[in-house]
Amino acid sequence: MRLRVEFTTEPFDLDEAPAHALVAREVIEAAELDAVDVGPFGNTAEGGAGPVLTAVDALLRRALEAGATRISLQVNVVGEGDDK
16 A cells, blocks of 8 residues: 655744754655655655655654644555555
8 A cells, every 4th residue: 555645844934944844854755755745835755554654653753852833644545555
């Protein structure tokens, strides 16, 4: 199964990326995911269910530890495939 995750972290700061946003992006970019798209108002990535769910767990934990007060997250099934 393949999954797509979309997420944002808050609070926003338009002048400088907050620590929680940098940490969240770092987690996603370091994970073994495909089609990572990092932007100022939202981020997406796709991959097998295992790597996506592992990355989401790390993303939530590390972004909250870094000061996020809200994390909006959506996970969609986008197709069948390797779960590794």
